[in-house]
Amino acid sequence: MITIGLDPDIHLGPLTLAWHGIFTAVGIFAGLWLALRLIQPRVSEEDASAVAFWGVVAGIVGARLVHVFDCWTGCGPLPDGYVAHPELIPQIWTGGIAVWGAAIFGVLAGLVVALRRGVPVGYAADAAAPSIGLGFAVGRIGDVINGEHQAIACEAPWGLCVGYTSPETLGQAGPVHLVAGYDMALSLVTVAGVLLLRGRGLPDGFVFWLWMAAYAAQRFLLGYLRLGDPRYAFALREDQVIGVLVLAAALPMLWRLRPRGGRTAVAA
Secondary structure, rough: OOOEOOOEEEOOOEEEEEEHHHHHHHHHHHHHHHHHHHHHHOOOOHHHHHHHHHHHHHHHHHHHHHHHHHHHOOOEEEOOOOOOOHHHHHOOHOOOHHHHHHHHHHHHHHHHHHHOOOOOOHHHHHHHHHHHHHHHHHHHHHHHHOOOOOOOOOOOOOOEEEEEEEOOOOOOOOOOEOOOHHHHHHHHHHHHHHHHHHHOOOEOOHHHHHHHHHHHHHHHHHHHOOOOOEEOOOOOOOHHHHHHHHHHHHHHHHHHHOOOEEEEOOOO
């Protein structure tokens, strides 16, 4: 078992910084950097910056809203839920975001801005996919340090077993599965995969929907290793339900955009 004894916060005299917040910010900037590099050949810097900016703003808001909804009646470190503590809803700096909210709201806002500015949507989406995935992967470093996401017991040799020892940690004494670490590793694999596929003559938008399908499947499967969150339809967690819905949208789009003997379709 790997022991993690890091304090979730950095204490610099009177100043306290949360590892979660630090790596969330680093993840956002890493994703922006990659997105702007990938989109440049066909999109002006002004248009690309506008799409990225509003995508990030909406992603942050959406990530918080989905978390608040998921924990409305209680979850994890907030057993009474936001229904009992509505004053905590805007306090995003204290932690609590849902990456599905970031992905969905960020993509929708980026889509609206792209359409208004005449940016090729499918091409921009293909650039956004690995960028969002990279941001998620970097942000998960903070989750690993914090011990977020309660997990089931871990039994070697197939699992990465961890235990948390800091008095301030959100993590379990263990051994439990390092679910946030699994998510980070799989996100990096999918980022590498879609980057390799870009520029290979695939229809615009295909890489984006392929990434969405892969990420949805990833979150659905990892959901079975997590504990402590509300269950919804068919005893599935919220992230699993969203994963099913995203897959239901992604698979028809992949079929529609599939390569057809040299013809290139462009996503609307």
